[in-house]
Amino acid sequence: MCNLPGENELISSxxxxxxxxxxxxxxxxxxxxxxxxxxxxxxxERAFKVNTERAKGGQGKRPG
Structure with missing residues (x-):
């Protein structure tokens, strides 16, 4: 099982x-x-969106 490709690592584990x-x-x-x-x-993704909005000069929204 140790020779499986990376996408099967979890299954192998x-x-x-x-x-x-x-x-x-x-x-x-x-x-x-x-x-x-x-x-x-x-x-x-939410954190990235907030940071992107802030960088563009927007206020950004707090996640949650």
Whole structure:
């Protein structure tokens, strides 16, 4: 499993570090990780938008 391409690193990590894991459990972990990354990316995008607006001379909006 260690020879898989980068996009499969998470799958390899989950399967390699867990004994007796089912496919459904792997899928649940992948969905959980996906949502965590989406939340992180959304926060980053909001911060970038605020900083961009401020740099253009706008007041910017506080996220939240």
């Amino acid at each position: 989950i399967v390699g570090n867990t004994k007796g894991i089912t496919l459904i459990e792997v899928k649940k972990k992948l969905v959980k990780e996906y949502h965590r990354l989406e939340k992180k990316n959304m926060a980053r």
